[in-house]
Amino acid sequence: MEPGICYIKPEYLIGEANGSQQSGGNEGESNKRKHEDDADTQNEAGSKRGGKKERKRGQNKNRPVFKDERFSHLCHSLIEGPGGAPCALQNCRYVHDLDAYLAAKGEELGSECYVYATKGHCNRGVTCRFAKSHTDAEGRNIKAPHYNEQTPPTTCNGISAELQVRLRKHDYDFTRSKEVIKLAEKLRDERKQAEQEKKQEATQKTGQAATETAQEAKHEVPVDIQQEVMQDQPTKPIGSAIDDSTSGRDAPRKPVIDFREKLVLSPLTTVGNLPFRRICKEFGADITCGEMACAVPLLKGLGQEWALTKRHESEDIFGVQLCGNNPNVITQAAQVLHETARVDYIDLNIGCPIDLIYQQGGGSALMRRTNILELTVRSCAALSNKLPFTVKMRTGIYADKSVAHELLPLVEEWGASAVTLHGRSREQRYTKSANWDYIEQCAAQAKEMPVIGNGDILSYQDYVERREQAPHVSSVMIGRGALIKPWIFQEIKEQKFWSPTSSQRFELLRRYCNYGLEHWGSDTKGVESTRRFLLEWQSFLYRYIPEDLQQSPPQKINARPQKYRGRDEMETLMSSNNAADWVKLSEMLLGTVPQGFSFVPKHKANAF
Structure with missing residues (x-):
């Protein structure tokens, strides 16, 4: 993730409505953070609906953002001193x-560099804001005695230079994606044809019902003869067909991930970054995304988009969530992730309420585009026998019109x-409490597939109540509850x-900052990236x-926080x-902010 922000063309995010792709892309936009454009999440405050002025809510637009100028960076040839x-x-x-550069870099932020202390070498060299702890008298970057160059990195994924060139030159082989799309189209057409035939049969049967009833009344077959005829007929399976053969796509398939009885951390835009996920893993989260x-x-x-796929070694079960509006594009992205990244599952977002995504047919719009879905x-499910494909949706x-029970x-x-x-629902956003009765209704319809419930869990008591309210729910996903108190996973387990x-x-904040400096870098740019995401989390x-x-007690997630005086000044x-x-x-953790710095939170988190 990068600290810069820019408003970008809608098709730059999820593509045109027809899913067409364009090669290239402005390199200068590599510092632009997707979805930061939150201009797209709500209508303008001055817009009118039904003659009434709509209240601005949800997210703050046109907020000032600190930008790190490129010319202030030191050339890589001098980073080691x-x-x-x-x-x-x-x-x-x-x-x-x-x-x-050193004269203008700013004061040191501390006497110890967390990256150098843990790894034995800081790759930010003299640009590190803690450089004095790992530079010699002549200013050269040094390595600790315990440093081992053969030690594998603690994070993986992202994009390599070779893969980036192949994708930009359209040199990646997407034959697998094209084949599974053709198979999916065939299965969809067969399903539609079967449905039409059933409707025609139902219409014919309705017209013949009266005649058949009269004939059956005149020519009733004795019960013993009926039983003899039924015994001679082959048994016909009821429900979906199950292939028990040793060949086919599902033959070697095994449940790689057990999604039952797990605590899942929700994929959270902006705030659900790698350092935050590390914190949640330490408190007991089972699955992260x-x-x-x-x-x-x-x-x-x-x-900057591939940076969202990065995974820390502590994330033993990790998935990547995809968003798009075209099955060809989404399937190709899933294929690239499957073949090049270390992920345990891929999730499809069909619940995103952001206007920019929805208006182009992605996110929650896919809930009404069932053919595309x-x-x-x-x-995507047919791409791999061993990589589970999951879906996250809203009601x-x-x-006033829930459709999840039909889609699930x-x-x-x-x-x-x-x-x-x-x-x-998309329309409700967070203005209403989550409907766990409806979640249970939907979960009860699933045959074997695990259903994970999500919404309004801020304490272990909420968790217990929701599990009792929805016994068919396999696991629970927590989002805002983890943002407000990440130790909620520990509370639930204990x-x-x-x-x-x-x-x-x-x-806890200091630990987050250390993880941020390790992830985004300990130079000025990395410090300000860590600060920005820390402030977003603080909201x-x-x-x-x-x-x-x-x-x-207990505190409720949709209740406005009460005003109180803490037991000490820090609280x-x-x-x-x-x-x-x-x-x-x-500033207590990352030093004084740059001159002219100001911060406005992305989300308004104090709403009912």
């Missing part, structure tokens, strides 16, 4: 005056390994509250209320809903 090989580029735009990645940018080889699920598009059995028939159901002190919560963290200070500061106070917290 003086004495390195000279720069071979004639028109290099980076800084080549090491002394001038990367942020939503759009299929078209993946196929264009854009680095069928092709996508059938083809429907409109608040179809998705299972089409080959999905599991379905996650969020108990709200079946008791944990009320951390302000010191413990501050150390949820401040909503936590210690159990001892709650007026009516009071952490409960502030003022973004300026969040910046103060970041």
